Amino acid sequence: MKKIIFLDIDGTLVNDNGVVPESAKFAVQKARENGHLVFICTGRSKAELYEDILDIGFDGIIGAAGGYIEVEEEVILHETVDPEDVRHLVDYFSQHGIDFYLESNGGLFASEHCKKHIRSIIDKVIEANPQAKAEVEKGILPFHDALIEGENLLRDDINKISFLGSDIPIEKISEEFGGKFNIIPSTVPIFGENSGELSVPGIHKATAIVKLLEHLNMDRKNTFAYGDGMNDLEMIQYVQHGIAMGNAKEALKLAADDLTDTPDEGGIFNSFRKYGLI
Template sequence: MKKVIFIDVDGTLINDNGVVPKSAEVAVRKARENDHLVFICTGRSKAELFPEILDIGFDGIIGSAGGYIEMGETILFHEQVKKEDVQHLVAFFTKHGIDFYLESNGGLFAGGNCKKHIQAIIENLIIEKPEAKEEIEKGIQPFHDILIEGEDLFRDDINKISFLGSDIPFEVIRKEFESKFTVIPSTVEFFGDNSGELSIPGIHKATAIEKLLQHLKVSKDDTFAYGDSYNDLEMLEFVQHGIAMGNAKEVVKKAADDITDSHDEDGIYNSFKKYGLI
């Protein structure tokens, strides 16, 4: 029977160096060959879904932590941040010296010293893990390279916002924005302490999955989801089979129905095999 599978990107489909393990690529392709539907379900906006990811082949995209749904060439849902809320956060982050970027489907718009900050992070990663230099340059460097500087940041096409680690405590930032945004710690580990993400309240991966299932006229009983971090919690709790990666946060593992191996230990492939998806 046809199943519908939702896969997070960072820390799930891709490893810590930003690269898709070969076993995960094989698993997705085999599952689709077996007539299952496989969707990306990520906090990333479409501009951050590089060819190395999309060329694997998926039936659609849930992006922006549930704020965007695409199936084939059809956009089923797209909710964006109010311009006045963007102005508020740009002013706050700029005043407090917090590096950030605004995520839209058309591009990532960098504020503060965000681009230089991320390049420094990449260079430090290579120093710390010289054996992973090739993967880091393939998987993470393109993310830096697409960041756009010098554009007007008071925009009305923004899906969500990410901010890098700084001396400003995360709880201070959460308190400033919790009335207008869902504020969670960053799903990207190397962004550092006090880093995080701001998305539209009331919208998350589970609300998007529910909308997509209604469109497909498919029962929740036929759903699987794979994730590792905070913005995967609602998704894993909503689907029939919520599966945490071996490298997932402990809170995510506790919320999941099952735990597979880590991304670099063939976690997706092994779980697909276990459940008869491939």
């Protein structure tokens, strides 16, 4: 029977250096050959889905943490942040020295010091793991290079906002924006303590999966999902088979139906084989 599989990207489909293991590519392609549907289900916006990921081949995209759904290039949902909430966020983050970037389908728009901050993070990762230099440059540098500086940040096409760690506690950020955004801490661990993302309230990966299943006329009992972070929680809880990666947050592992290995240990491939998807 045809199954539908939802894959988070960072820490799930790709490893810590942003590279897709060959075992995961093979698993996705083989599952589709076997008649199953495979969808990206990520916090990333479409502008962050680079060729090395899309060229694997997928049946569609859930992006922006559930705010965007695309099926065979047909857009069936696209939620954006209220421009007044964007203004509030830009003013607050700028005032408090929090580096951030605004995510739209047309690009990633960085605050004044954000790109330099991310470059310093990448340099520290390479310094700590010099043997991973080539992989880091392949996996993470394209994201850094795609960041657009110097543009007007007061925009009406924003899907989601990601922010880097700072001295401002995540609790204080939650107090400021809790009524206007979903606030998920530490979605990209290398961004540091007090980092996270802000997305459209009432929208998450599971709400998008519900809408997509209705569109495809498919049943929840045929669903699988794989993730590692807390923005995967609702997705993992909703699907029939919610599977946490070996590197997942402990709270996600506790909520999952099953565990698999890390990306570099063949987590996707091993689980697909376990469940007869390949």
